[in-house]
Amino acid sequence: MTQQPIRLAIVGGNRGSRFYDLLAWIADRIRLAAICDVDDRILSNWKEQYPSIQTYQNYEQLLQNPDIDAVFLASPMLLHARQSIDALKAGKHVLSEVIAAHTVEEAWELVETVEQTGLVYMMAENYCFSRTSLMIRHMAEQGLFGEITYMEGGYIHDLRALVHQPDGSLNWRGQLHHTYNGMNYPTHSLGPLAGWIAVNKQGGDQLESISTYVSNSRALRKYFHEQFGGNHPAAQDGYWKQGDCAVTAVRTRGGVLITLRVDWTSVRPHNMRHYALQGTAGAYLSARHDQEGDLIWLRDRSPIADDGADKWESLERYRPEYDHPLWKQWAHHASLSGHGGGDFLVMEEFASAITEQRSPAIDVYDAVTWSSIFPLSMESVAAGGKPLAIPDFARNRGKQEGRG
Incomplete structure (x- = not known):
């Protein structure tokens, strides 16, 4: 049976715009389904690149969409833990930019939520x-x-x-x-x-x-x-x-x-x-x-x-x-992506963890x-x-x- 692409929503379209080319390289693994940002101009720019995507200014509304499998949180740092927890509880896999949590209490809550849901959570530490x-x-x-x-x-x-x-x-x-x-x-x-x-x-x-x-x-x-x-x-x-x-x-x-x-x-x-x-x-x-x-x-x-x-x-x-071995396998795409190749390998690892139903590298x-x-x-x-x-x-x- 052919594995359907993971339907991904990017939250925080400004930082997420660095993934334009990368998403095209792995379109067979991940399909961009939605963008969430508070800025209309950023949403319009994404629409020009991907006319078929849905756009949201409200994160809670995005999480209610059953046609979204995973979220990539490229939002401001202090929002990451709460947005991750809410996404996991809504049944979405999570790829979060750094850092994962800014209080010890939210760190424990994030761990408990991943353990309870069994969904894939990965932090996108590209370095x-x-x-x-x-x-x-x-x-x-x-x-x-x-x-x-x-x-x-x-x-x-x-x-x-x-x-x-x-x-x-x-x-x-x-x-x-x-x-x-x-x-x-x-x-x-x-x-x-x-x-x-x-x-x-x-x-x-x-x-x-x-x-x-x-x-x-x-x-x-x-x-x-x-x-x-x-x-x-x-x-x-x-x-x-x-x-x-x-x-x-x-x-x-x-x-x-x-x-x-x-x-x-x-x-x-x-x-x-x-x-x-x-x-x-x-x-x-x-x-x-x-x-x-x-x-x-x-x-x-x-x-x-x-x-x-x-x-x-x-x-x-x-x-x-x-x-x-990862670089020997993916050197071409990784060498063209940001943060020394880390941006591509982070996204590839996240997709692999979901499709293989395993814990991610981070x-x-x-x-x-x-x-x-x-x-x-x-x-x-x-x-x-x-x-x-x-x-x-x-x-x-x-x-x-x-x-x-």
């Missing part, structure tokens, strides 16, 4: 699917780094121009910086690292505790003063609660130390991905900018200098041997564990960097995987 992230994971799984002892991840990206509307009013990113103070966007930094040590997976590790510190808030006040004048509220001292740079230390049950850095308001060139890994038999350093390449050192394989010192070498040397337990860094970091900062335990959201994972 986990970049070619290099998958390759390092593939090498780690084969033990090339030995026992991993330390990792670091950073999301360092000047997004000051994306925190406001043209008139200077704040959008969701701006409201985030105005309201919260902590590790406010953790999963781009943490997601790939969690995959390298198989967090929440059988035989893998588990995140145990965090401690977070945040710098002073300086960049946005200066930016708004320059762009909108000294009388703008956002140019006033004390307006921005979020500091420019947040650093979180995470310790795993297995004793791995992880440091995370998020900074998307400081003035500097873009640094989309910053990662490092240290093991007992090898190490990895990501490129810091476009003029550099990724570096790796493997004991007994990497070259030795004339003076006997160990030498870094290009990661590219090992790509033919250790490129991840399931609800991964999603809420990584996302819980957001609320826990806020609490840690408020308590002067106090270490806090990370809940074991995956305690029922085995029972859930045994269903169906």
Whole structure:
């Protein structure tokens, strides 16, 4: 019997517009059925591209449509948990942009709803699917780094121009910086690292505790003063609660130390991905900018200098041997999609999980564990960097995987 395409609704048409071409590539697996957005102009633009789709400005009305099988939540971050829960209860599979939930209470509710409904929930953490992230994971799984002892991840990206509307009013990113103070966007930094040590997976590790510190808030006040004048509220001292740079230390049950850095308001060139890994038999350093390449050192394989010192070498040397199977299979489409190929592989994995009736690569337990860094970091900062335990959201994972 031929499998019918999954009928998908995109919620949040602005971010979703990046998937125009991608949806055409996988039309045999996923068919776009509807778009939901509060902006008439965005809905009109989608209608021009896909005349047959239905459009909604009301999310609740969309969920009442029985001809929609799944929703892709590309809506503002703080809406994700509630919209996911409502969609699951309405019988829809869910692909959610990051982060999955911004409170511990909603994280637990999301887990319970997935367990109760048995539907597919996946978080669209595209950084986990970049070619290099998958390759390092593939090498780690084969033990090339030995026992991993330390990792670091950073999301360092000047997004000051994306925190406001043209008139200077704040959008969701701006409201985030105005309201919260902590590790406010953790999963781009943490997601790939969690995959390298198989967090929440059988035989893998588990995140145990965090401690977070945040710098002073300086960049946005200066930016708004320059762009909108000294009388703008956002140019006033004390307006921005979020500091420019947040650093979180995470310790795993297995004793791995992880440091995370998020900074998307400081003035500097873009640094989309910053990662490092240290093991007992090898190490990895990501490129810091476009003029550099990724570096790796493997004991007994990497070259030795004339003076006997160990030498870094290009990661590219090992790509033919250790490129991840997903990239070998989907290299053409992935290389043409956004976020280093992650956008395509996220959508492909979501479709496969539904059609194969299995848990996705980034399931609800991964999603809420990584996302819980957001609320826990806020609490840690408020308590002067106090270490806090990370809940074991995956305690029922085995029972859930045994269903169906």
